[in-house]
Structure formats: C-alpha cells, structure tokens
Amino acid sequence: MTFMADVHSNAAAAAVARRKVLERLRTTDGIFRGLTLSSAYFVLILLGAIFASLVVGGYLAFKTFGLSFLTTEVWNPVTEQFGALAAIYGTLITSAIAMLVAVPISIGIAVFLTELCPMALRRPIGIAIELLAGVPSIIYGIWGLFFFAPMIQQYVQPELIATFKNVPVLNQMFAGPPYGIGILTSGLILAMMVLPFVTAVCRDVFETVPPVLKEAAYGMGWTTREVVRNVVIPYTRVGIIGGVMLGLGRALGETMAVTFVIGNAHRISGSILAPGTTISATIANEFTEAVGDIYTSSLIALGLILFFITFVVLALARLMLMRIEKKAGA
Amino acid sequence: MALDLAKYRRRRIRSTITVALCWAASALGLTILGVILATLLYKGLAGLGPKVFTEMTPPPGSDGGLLNAIAGSLVMTFAGVVVGTPIGILAGTYLAEYGRYSKVSSVIRFINDILLSAPSIVTGLFVYELLVRPMGHFSAFAGAAALAVLVIPTVVRTTENMLLLVPNQLREASSALGLPQSLVIRKIAYKAARAGMITGVLLAIARVSGETAPLLFTSLNNQFWSTNLNAPMASLPVVIFQYALSPYEDWQRLAWTGALLITAAVLTLSIAARWLSSSRTQQ
Numbered sequence: 133m134t135f136m137a138d139v140h141s142n143a144a145a146a147a148v149a150r151r152k153v154l155e156r157l158r159t160t161d162g163i164f165r166g167l168t169l170s171s172a173y174f175v176l177i178l179l180g181a182i183f184a185s186l187v188v189g190g191y192l193a194f195k196t197f198g199l200s201f202l203t204t205e206v207w208n209p210v211t212e213q214f215g216a217l218a219a220i221y222g223t224l225i226t227s228a229i230a231m232l233v234a235v236p237i238s239i240g241i242a243v244f245l246t247e248l249c250p251m252a253l254r255r256p257i258g259i260a261i262e263l264l265a266g267v268p269s270i271i272y273g274i275w276g277l278f279f280f281a282p283m284i285q286q287y288v289q290p291e292l293i294a295t296f297k298n299v300p301v302l303n304q305m306f307a308g309p310p311y312g313i314g315i316l317t318s319g320l321i322l323a324m325m326v327l328p329f330v331t332a333v334c335r336d337v338f339e340t341v342p343p344v345l346k347e348a349a350y351g352m353g354w355t356t357r358e359v360v361r362n363v364v365i366p367y368t369r370v371g372i373i374g375g376v377m378l379g380l381g382r383a384l385g386e387t388m389a390v391t392f393v394i395g396n397a398h399r400i401s402g403s404i405l406a407p408g409t410t411i412s413a414t415i416a417n418e419f420t421e422a423v424g425d426i427y428t429s430s431l432i433a434l435g436l437i438l439f440f441i442t443f444v445v446l447a448l449a450r451l452m453l454m455r456i457e458k459k460a461g462a
Numbered sequence: 463m464a465l466d467l468a469k470y471r472r473r474r475i476r477s478t479i480t481v482a483l484c485w486a487a488s489a490l491g492l493t494i495l496g497v498i499l500a501t502l503l504y505k506g507l508a509g510l511g512p513k514v515f516t517e518m519t520p521p522p523g524s525d526g527g528l529l530n531a532i533a534g535s536l537v538m539t540f541a542g543v544v545v546g547t548p549i550g551i552l553a554g555t556y557l558a559e560y561g562r563y564s565k566v567s568s569v570i571r572f573i574n575d576i577l578l579s580a581p582s583i584v585t586g587l588f589v590y591e592l593l594v595r596p597m598g599h600f601s602a603f604a605g606a607a608a609l610a611v612l613v614i615p616t617v618v619r620t621t622e623n624m625l626l627l628v629p630n631q632l633r634e635a636s637s638a639l640g641l642p643q644s645l646v647i648r649k650i651a652y653k654a655a656r657a658g659m660i661t662g663v664l665l666a667i668a669r670v671s672g673e674t675a676p677l678l679f680t681s682l683n684n685q686f687w688s689t690n691l692n693a694p695m696a697s698l699p700v701v702i703f704q705y706a707l708s709p710y711e712d713w714q715r716l717a718w719t720g721a722l723l724i725t726a727a728v729l730t731l732s733i734a735a736r737w738l739s740s741s742r743t744q745q
Contacts, residue, residue: 240487268672355477385581
C-alpha cells in the first residue's frame with residue numbers, strides 16, 4: 133500500500149515539476165520572441181526617428197527660407213543667408229563623374245572575374261577588390277589630398293586645359309587654373325570608392341546567368357565579347373542597374389574623402405576643375421563651427437535633403453535587385 | 463556557305479580588344495589598392511615608433527603620440543558594438559526565424575538594406591539632435607550611440623543570411639524532440655550559424671572603427687587623456703581629419719601614422735572575417 137502511495141505522490145510531484153518546467157519554457161519562449169520582434173521593429177523606428185530628427189532640426193531653415201532654400205546659391209554665415217543649391221549641385225556632379233568613371237571599369241572587372249580570370253586567381257583578386265571597399269573613407273581623403281590631388285594638378289589638369297583650350301563648351305568645362313583639389317578630383321576619388329561596390333554586385337548578378345545560355349552561345353561560335361554583350365548583360369540588366377544605383381547611393385552620401393579634396397567653396401562653377409562643395413562636405417566642415425540656430429538648422433536641412441535623395445536612390449536600387457533575385461530563384 | 467574571313471577576323475579583333483580592356487580594368491583596380499597601401503606604408507612608417515602608443519596627441523611643434531586617440535577609438539567602438547550587436551542579432555533572428563515570410567519582415571528587410579548604405583554623416587546629425595543637443599555637450603556616449611546605429615544594420619543582414627543557411631531539418635528534428643522554438647533557435651540554429659554571425663560582427667567592427675563622419679559632432683575630439691564617457695573623447699579618425707588638414711608638418715606625419723594604424727586594423731579584421739567564413743563553408 134505504501135509503495136503505491138509513493139508511486140502516486142511521485143507521479144503527482146513529477147507532474148507538478150513538469151508543469152513548472154513547461155511554464156518556464158513558455159515564458160522564456162514568449163520573452164525571447166518578444167525581444168526579437170521588438171528589435172526588428174527597432175530598425176523601422178530607427179529610420180523613422182532619423183527622418184523625424186532631421187525634419188525637426190531643419191524646420192527652422194525651411195520655415196525661414198521656404199522652398200527658395202533649394203534654389204538659392206548663396207551660403208553666407210555672416211548675413212545668415214543660406215541656400216542649398218551649390219551643395220546639391222556639387223553632390224550631383226561629383227557623383228555623376230564618379231559613376232561615369234566607375235561603372236565601365238566595374239563591369240570590366242566583373243566580366244574579368246566571371247569569364248576570363250583563371251580559376252586559381254578568382255578568389256584572391258575578388259578579395260583584393262573587396263578590400264578596396266573596406267578601406268575607410270578617411271584614408272581615401274588623406275591619400276587624395278597628399279598624393280592624388282598633387283598628381284592630378286601636375287600631370288592631368290594642365291593637359292586637360294591645354295587640350296580643350298580651343299574647343300567650345302569643353303574649354304569652359306575644363307577652364308583653369310589647375311588647383312589640384314576640386315570637383316573632378318573628388319569625382320575620381322569617389323569613383324575609386326564605389327568601384328568595389330558596383331563590381332561586387334555585377335559579379336554576383338553575372339554569376340546568376342545560367343551556364344547553359346553562355347555555353348550555347350559559345351557553341352554557336354560567338355566570341356567572348358558577343359557572349360558578354362548579347363547574353364550576359366541583357367540577362368542581368370536590371371541587376372546591373374541596381375548595382376549602379378547602390379554605388380550612386382554611396383557616392384552621394386560619401387563624406388570624408390570628398391571633404392578633403394573638394395575645396396569647400398559655396399559656388400557653382402562651370403568648370404569641373406574648380407573647387408566646389410557637396411552636402412556632406414559642407415556639414416562635415418561647418419557643423420561644429422556653426423554659430424546661431426539658423427546656421428545649424430540650415431546644415432541639418434541639408435542633411436535631410438541628402439537623406440531624402442539617397443533614400444530614393446537606394447530604394448530604387450533594392451527594388452531592382454529584388455527583381456533579379458526573384459528571377460534567379462524562379 | 464562561304465566563310466566570311468574578313469568579318470570573322472574583325473569579330474575576333476573586337477573581342478580581343480574587349481578582353482584586353484577587362485584585363486586592364488582589373489589591373490587598374492589592383493593598382494589603386496596597391497598604390498594606396500604603398501603610400502600609407504611609406505608615409506605612415508616614417509612616424510611609427512613606440513611614442514605613438516605611449517604619448518598623448520601633442521600641440522603643434524612638439525613631440526607626441528596618439529595614445530588618447532587610439533584608446534578613445536577602442537572605447538567607443540567597443541561600446542557601439544556592445545550596444546548594437548544584441549539588437550542586430552535579435553532583429554536578424556526575427557527576420558530569419560519567426561517572421562521569415564511575413565509582410566512586416568520584408569518591409570524591415572528593405573528598410574534595413576537602406577540603412578546599411580545610408581550616409582553615415584546623417585547618423586551623426588541624428589545623434590546630435592537626439593543626444594548632444596538635449597544633453598548640452600558633446601560626449602563619448604553620443605559617439606558610441608552613433609556607431610551603434612551603424613552596427614545594427616550590418617549585423618541584422620549577416621545574422622539573417624547565416625540563419626537562412628541553417629538546414630530546416632535541424633530545426634524540425636529538434637522541435638520533434640520537444641524543444642520549444644526559442645531553444646531551437648538558441649541551442650541549434652545559433653550554434654550552426656555561429657561562425658557566420660561572428661563574421662558579421664567582425665565586419666561591423668571593421669566598418670565602424672574607420673568611421674569619421676558620425677563622430678565629428680557627437681564625440682568631437684579631445685586633446686587630452688580622458689576616460690569620462692560623458693565628456694568629449696578623441697578618436698583616431700577625427701584626429702587624422704584634424705591633423706591632416708592642419709598646416710603643421712609634425713601633425714600631418716602623425717595623421718599618416720594614424721591612417722596606417724587604422725587601415726592595418728580594418729584590413730586585418732576584414733581578412734579575419736573572410737577567413738573565418740570561408741573555413742566554415744568548406745566544412
């Protein structure tokens with residue numbers, strides 16, 4: 133009898149213990165799930181908070197200057213007259229130069245890495261290009277200021293000025309004197325910085341081309357150039373554009389490298405050899421020295437404009453890359 | 463059909479030119495990397511000595527090192543990573559495990575990818591508005607917060623990607639044994655994806671340790687040794703920025719040395735991260 137009672141009470145105790153353990157597990161399960169969910173939402177909140185803080189910070193500038201903030205070139209801290217046009221222009225033109233230079237080279241490297249390179253070298257060269265993406269932007273800045281800009285000033289700019297001296301339009305674009313630092317130099321430094329990003333995306337999308345397509349084309353007697361032009365690039369066009377937009381997003385927002393070599397001049401010059409400024413360089417150079425609410429607010433308003441532009445560009449890039457991912461998955 | 467030899471030759475030549483251009487593009491990319499590293503070594507080694515690690519940043523014209531800047535960078539990077547990593551890992555876990563197919567997840571994924579490449583200077587402005595202005599002064603806290611904001615998206619991305627690589631059978635098997643989902647994730651999925659997740663954190667460290675823009679107006683700079691997190695703190699990138707743009711030659715030399723140190727640290731980290739993830743995938 134006592135034995136049976138023991139078994140009973142043991143079973144009851146076990147059931148109680150079991151319930152306790154299960155309850156504890158259920159609680160920790162719920163807590164863990166809640167933590168992951170709130171962290172995930174935190175990412176959304178972060179973006180919202182960034183937008184909100186910039187709107188709040190830049191409100192005074194937009195209220196004071198209205199829409200003319202976007203269309204005024206004047207940037208005068210003494211008279212407290214601020215307009216974003218010169219900075220927006222500088223941002224767009226340096227990024228445009230960067231993309232013009234970087235995109236063909238990136239596609240070239242990506243073709244090399246996926247079609248031409250001996251297998252043994254693919255990984256090391258791919259990693260070397262990726263390391264270029266890892267170099268911090270301040271390094272590009274200091275290198276650009278002390279090595280690249282003097283080189284450009286001494287060898288490239290005088291040549292450009294002399295070559296286009298008598299060509300209409302172009303002689304305005306390449307008007308001297310050769311400062312070394314300026315729009316063109318910034319664009320070229322930016323090109324080096326976005327190069328690895330665009331290359332990485334292009335290489336990845338080129339690898340999604342089904343080998344069968346390429347083999348069929350080679351089997352028909354096509355040359356490498358024809359296979360790349362007529363099979364690889366058309367198949368991956370959306371992805372390439374996505375990669376280019378991704379690089380463009382980087383170039384638009386890049387700060388330190390440009391700050392070193394742009395010259396920080398708030399004016400729009402017809403010559404791409406002249407110093408200029410970009411949104412990010414203006415903020416980096418002037419924010420800690422800004423005196424007065426309206427000056428600070430104008431700089432934050434610049435930040436809002438920059439964030440908005442890059443947001444649109446990056447969103448488009450992601451949408452395009454998502455399209456090619458779907459295609460590769462299907 | 464007669465073979466059009468002239469046309470054939472033209473096609474071959476054009477193809478050869480394209481191929482040559484691709485080789486040239488790759489050579490150019492490698493040359494840029496080589497020239498940057500060579501310049502850094504040449505200019506940076508000149509100022510490298512024990513003093514760099516033992517003395518404070520000097521006033522112009524006198525001897526000194528980068529000790530306070532190096533320490534400041536380490537402290538703020540560490541704090542930023544400690545704050546950002548758990549949030550990033552948890553958010554990545556949600557995207558990969560709980561909400562893999564939900565609508566919200568795809569929105570979060572999209573936003574996260576945008577944050578990943580958003581301009582870092584905007585992060586600085588954000589933290590300035592959020593922390594520096596209400597507190598009334600620049601501080602290492604604010605600097606660390608700005609770095610944490612940059613760490614999160616990187617870690618979210620790699621964590622999610624690595625968890626997606628874990629085979630579903632592992633999860634099903636452990637669920638069938640009665641493990642609740644949180645334990646399946648923590649004991650099984652995390653274990654299987656550990657190397658990749660560590661890689662992600664290393665890459666995040668590599669990224670933020672070189673960041674300058676978000677620190678310019680959050681932690682500012684400090685000429686002296688400071689361990690007070692509630693006060694401005696020096697960091698290597700900001701010191702490089704200040705010294706490189708100064709007219710003093712000894713400051714510029716220190717800037718180059720600092721640049722060499724940062725690049726060495728960042729590249730070592732990213733190579734280590736790559737090595738870790740590749741040794742994992744080969745298993």
